[in-house]
Amino acid sequence: LEYPDRLDFTLPDFTRFRWVSDQARTHWEPRLQRISEVWAQVEWRSVCAGVRRCALVPLTPRQLVAQAAPWIAQGLVMFPLAVETGSTQPYASNVPSASSEGAEVLRIVIGAQSAVGHFKSAWAAGDNEAMGELLGYPACWRTFFAEVWVRRVCVDTTWPMASNTRRPEEHIIAVAGPKPWANVLGRWFGVRADAQRLIEVLTEKAERLLLYMYPGYSDEGFESFVTRLGLTIIRRADAGDAALIRA
Amino acid sequence: MTVELRPLGVSCNLQCQYCYQNPQRDAGNLLRSYDIDRMKEAIRAEGGPFSLFGGEPLLIPIEDLEALWSWGLAEYGSNSIQTNGTLISDRHVQLFKTYKVQVGISLDGPDELNDARWHHTLLKTRDSTARAQAAVERLCTAGIPPSLIITLHRNNATLDKLPVLLDWVRYLVGLGVRWVRLHLLESESRVIREKYALSTEENIAALLAFFDLQKQLPSLHCDVFDDIRRMLLGQDNSTTCVWNACDPWTTRAVRGVEGNGQRSNHGRTNKDRIDFVKADRDGFERYLALYHTPQECGGCKGCRFFLMCKGQCSGTALDGDWRNQSEHCEVWKRLYATFEQELVVEGHESVSLSPRRREIERAFLDAWARGENAYMSQLIPQSTYDRASSEVDWRTALAEIAHEFHASLGAGERLGVP
Numbered sequence: 001l002e003y004p005d006r007l008d009f010t011l012p013d014f015t016r017f018r019w020v021s022d023q024a025r026t027h028w029e030p031r032l033q034r035i036s037e038v039w040a041q042v043e044w045r046s047v048c049a050g051v052r053r054c055a056l057v058p059l060t061p062r063q064l065v066a067q068a069a070p071w072i073a074q075g076l077v078m079f080p081l082a083v084e085t086g087s088t089q090p091y092a093s094n095v096p097s098a099s100s101e102g103a104e105v106l107r108i109v110i111g112a113q114s115a116v117g118h119f120k121s122a123w124a125a126g127d128n129e130a131m132g133e134l135l136g137y138p139a140c141w142r143t144f145f146a147e148v149w150v151r152r153v154c155v156d157t158t159w160p161m162a163s164n165t166r167r168p169e170e171h172i173i174a175v176a177g178p179k180p181w182a183n184v185l186g187r188w189f190g191v192r193a194d195a196q197r198l199i200e201v202l203t204e205k206a207e208r209l210l211l212y213m214y215p216g217y218s219d220e221g222f223e224s225f226v227t228r229l230g231l232t233i234i235r236r237a238d239a240g241d242a243a244l245i246r247a
Numbered sequence: 248m249t250v251e252l253r254p255l256g257v258s259c260n261l262q263c264q265y266c267y268q269n270p271q272r273d274a275g276n277l278l279r280s281y282d283i284d285r286m287k288e289a290i291r292a293e294g295g296p297f298s299l300f301g302g303e304p305l306l307i308p309i310e311d312l313e314a315l316w317s318w319g320l321a322e323y324g325s326n327s328i329q330t331n332g333t334l335i336s337d338r339h340v341q342l343f344k345t346y347k348v349q350v351g352i353s354l355d356g357p358d359e360l361n362d363a364r365w366h367h368t369l370l371k372t373r374d375s376t377a378r379a380q381a382a383v384e385r386l387c388t389a390g391i392p393p394s395l396i397i398t399l400h401r402n403n404a405t406l407d408k409l410p411v412l413l414d415w416v417r418y419l420v421g422l423g424v425r426w427v428r429l430h431l432l433e434s435e436s437r438v439i440r441e442k443y444a445l446s447t448e449e450n451i452a453a454l455l456a457f458f459d460l461q462k463q464l465p466s467l468h469c470d471v472f473d474d475i476r477r478m479l480l481g482q483d484n485s486t487t488c489v490w491n492a493c494d495p496w497t498t499r500a501v502r503g504v505e506g507n508g509q510r511s512n513h514g515r516t517n518k519d520r521i522d523f524v525k526a527d528r529d530g531f532e533r534y535l536a537l538y539h540t541p542q543e544c545g546g547c548k549g550c551r552f553f554l555m556c557k558g559q560c561s562g563t564a565l566d567g568d569w570r571n572q573s574e575h576c577e578v579w580k581r582l583y584a585t586f587e588q589e590l591v592v593e594g595h596e597s598v599s600l601s602p603r604r605r606e607i608e609r610a611f612l613d614a615w616a617r618g619e620n621a622y623m624s625q626l627i628p629q630s631t632y633d634r635a636s637s638e639v640d641w642r643t644a645l646a647e648i649a650h651e652f653h654a655s656l657g658a659g660e661r662l663g664v665p
Contacts, residue, residue, distance in 0.1 A: 009539040012616050014532045018496055018523040022509045025524065 003152065010155065015091040015188050036190030044110050048074045052136020054111035054119045060086065064106060071110055079116050081123050082107040091188045093155035158184060249327065250290050250297040252304075252315070254281040254506040256522065257514065259302040261331055261375065263364045265400065265434045265443055267515050267562070268302070274520035281307070281506025283314060289508040296323030297504070305334040309342070316346035325349065329396070331364065332379035340389050350386055350393040354379050356412045360403035363443055384422060392423035398430040400443040404453040413460050420467045427469045429457060431575050433563045435518065450578045455585070475586045478555035479597040481623035488513075489560040492534045492611075492620055495569040496526040499620075515562030516569060531615030533561055533570055538612060545571035551599045552583040554608060554623060598623060 019025035043055045059067065071078060086105040109119045115134055122130035128150060132142035148160045161184045162173040175184075256278035257268040271277075290297045297319060305312070305328075319326040325347040332352040343350055354376070355361045361376040362369070386393050395416075397403070403412050416427065432444050445453065454471070461467045474486040483491060488500030495516035503511035503522075511522045537558040540546020545565050547553045558564070559573035573579065587597045598604060607626055614621035 005544075007539060007541075007544075009535075011532055011535055014530050016496055016526045016528060016530055018526045020521050020523060022507075022524060 013092045017189060032189055039190065044071060044076070046136065047076060047111050052134070053115035054109050054134040054136075056081075056119075056131075056135060057108050057110065058084065058086070058105045059108055060103060060105055064108065075112070076110050077113050077116050078108050078110045079120055080106045080108050081120065091190070249502075250293045250295055251300040251501055251503045251513070252286060252290060252297040253278075253300045253302065253503060253511070254286065254304060254307050254311070255279070255302055256505055257302045258306060259331070260306060260333065261303065261364055261366050263331075265363060265398065265432050265439050267433060267435070270435055270520045271514070271517065271522065276520060276522065278506045281311075282508060283311060285508030286315075286504055286506065287318060289504040289510065291322075293502045293504065293510070295319070296325065296327075298327040298329060300329050300503075303331055303334065304328055305330050305339065309338055312339075313342055313346075316342060316348055320346045327351065329353065331375075332382040332393075333366070333375040335378075335382035335385070337385075340385060340391075343386070343391055344389060348391075350391065351396060352379060352383055352386075352393045353396040353398075354383065355398055355400070356403040356408075357415045360408060360412055360415070363398075363400055363402045383419060383424065387419075387422035387424065390423075392425065394426035394428070395419070395424060396428045396430060398432055399445060399450060399453045400432040401445060401449075402443065404445055405449060406452065409453055409456055413456060416457075416460060416467070417464065420464050425466050425468055427457075427467065429454065429469055429471055431563070431578065433515070433574070435567055447575075447577045447581075450575065451581050454578070454582060471582075472586075475555070475582055476590070478623075479583065479587055479590055479599060480595060481598045481627045483555075483622050484624040490556060491622075492531055492557050492615070493561060494526075494529045494531065495533070495561040496523070497529050498525075499529060513562065515560065518567040518569070529618060529620070531618065531620065533558065535612060535615050536570055537572060538608070542572070542576070547572050547576075550580070551604065552580060552587075554598055554604065554611065555583060556580075598627070603627070 019029075040057070043057050046052055047055045068078065084105045084107055086103040109116050109123070111119065111134070119131060119134045121127075122134065128146060129142055132145060137145070144157075144160070144164075148154050148157050152160075154160060159168075159173070162168075162175050165175050166173055256276070257271050258277050258279070259266075259268075259272075263269075297315075299312075299315070316326045327349040328343075329351040330353070332354060335350075342348065353364070355364055357380060358373065358376060361379070362372055364372070364376070366372040366375040383393055383395070397412075397416075402408070416424075431450055432440075434440050434443070457469050458472050461469050461472060470487060474490055477483065477486050478490050488498070491500070493500060493513075493516075496512070498513035498516055501513035502525075503513065505511055505522065509522075510525050512525055514522065517523060534557055537547040538553060539548060541548045542550060545568075547556070547558050550556070556573075556579050558571070559575065559579055561569040563573045563575060565571035565574045583599065587599050590597045591600070598607065601607075607623060610626050611621045
C-alpha cells in the first residue's frame, strides 16, 4: 500500500500521556514503569538466555558503567555503534545525531563476540534483514519492518499494525480483543507487545526467556507482570524457583 | 490565569441542547460530592485565583459558596463565577458584593431565543430564562453588572431573530452590561448541529451585526472583535486562548480543579466523554501539522491569517478531531479579512500582509518544534505594526485598558464556557 497523498513534512517526535484520573495514574503508572524497567532487562537477558544472539540498547555513559558488569560476568561483549542524543520523549522514532543539544547516549550492541562482529558489519552496511535476524526478530517482523518502516517510511507503525489485524473502515480501525498485551499502543509507554509476540512465535524460546528473566525480579512483581500480560504461570517442580509460563 | 473550580464537575440543573459537556453527562461521568479542603489545596498548588465553574456551580449549598469565596477574597483579593443565572437569589447577590465576585452569565437571549438552554419542559425553560434575565437585571441594579456569554444558533441569530437579540443586548448594555463573549455553536451531536447550527453565512452575518452594534454602543465589548484586531496588529499578549496555539492536552489558559482536587483541562477539548488529567507538558504538534497541511485536508497551509488564528480552538476542530482546523474556519477567515481591510483603511499594517509574515511564521514553527509557544508581541517590534498608535481613537485605547484589566482578573478564561 502506497501513500500517494502523503504530505511533504514530518512532525518532530511527540509522545505524551494523559490519565483519565489521578486515581488511575496512581494505580497504573508505577506498574507500567516496572514493566518497562523489566523489559529493558529482558533486552540483554534474552541474549544470555540464548533466545537471540544480540541486543541493541541505548545507554548513557553513566548507565553503561553501572550495568556493564553483569554482561561481562555472563561472557558477553559489547560494542558502541553510535553516539546519539537521548530523546526527551518516552518514545522516539527519530534519533537525533549527537550534534544536537541534549544528553549523549551510546547505542550499544551486546552479545557473544562473533555475533557482535556480525552485527557491527550489518550496522555499517545498513543491512536491516541481518540486524533483525541477529536481534531475534521473526521473519514476519523483519518483513513488516522492511515494508513499513524502510520502504514506506512510516515513522509511526500504529496504523499498518492495526490494519494487519482488521480492515480499516474509512478513517477508523476498531481493534478489540480480550488480550491486553495485544494492545500495540503499549509501545508508547515502554511496554512493547513484543513479549506476547515472542510467546506466540517462539514459544519455547520465550519460555526460556521469561524463565531467565524471573530470578531478577521479585516473585510478587513478576507474577503481577505476567498476570498483566494475561499469561498463566505453571509451577514446575524441578525448576526450583523458576516458573513455566504459557499463553 | 484563573483556575476553573468545578466542585460538582459538569452537573447542571439545565439541559442545554448544544452543551459540549453533554457527552460526558451521557457517559455518567459526573461528580456528586466535593471536598473543600482538597479543592483549596489544589487551587493553592495552581497558584489561584479561581473562578467557580460547572456545570452549574450554584448547585452547591450557599454555606459552601461563602466558605470558598471568603477564602478566595482573603487569598486572592477577588472571586468570580460563571453561571447560567437561573439559581441566583438575593442571598447570592449579597455574597457577590461581600466577596467581590465577578459574575458571568450564560444566556442566549430573551424568551424563546433562549429555548435551546432547555430545562425539562418548555414552561420551565421559559421560567428559567425569565429568572436568568431577572438575575442580570438585579445584578446591574446592584451595581455589579455581569458579563455575558451568548452562543449564536438558529434559535437566536438567524436573520429574522437577530434584531431581537441585538435589541436585547442593547437593553442590557443600557443597564450596565459591558462584556459579551460570543460563541459559535459547536456540538458533537449531528442532530443538534442540524437543528441549531447556523450556516457559515449566517454566522458571519450575526458576528458582523454584533460588530456594528459594538460600534454603536461605546461601552459594549465583544472580546472576539478586540482579539481579531489585536492579533492582526501582532498584539497577541493579552488575547484569548483560542487564538494562541492552545494545546488540547494541557489547555494552558485553563487550569481546572475538580471537586476532588483533581486537575483537569478545559472541557471543550474533551471529545472522549472523560475529563482527562492534564498531560505533564505542552505540545504543539497540532500547529506544526496545521501549518503544513493543505486547507482542503483540514489544515491551514498557505493561509495568511495562520499567525493570528492558528486553526482556532482545538475544541471546535473539524470532526471532533483536535488535529484539524476549526470547523468555523471560513467564518474566521472572513472576519479576519474584514478587519484586515479596516486596518489598512486606518493606515495600520496588518501582520497578515506584512513582508515579514513568513519569517515570523518560521519563528513560530521553530519554537513549537522545541515544545515552546511563541508570541508575535515578542517577535515583532511593536512600533512596526503600531505606527498609527498615536492616531488610535479613544475607543480602541479604552478597549485595550479594559482588556488588560480583564486579563489581570483572568477573565479571558473566566468567560470560557458553558
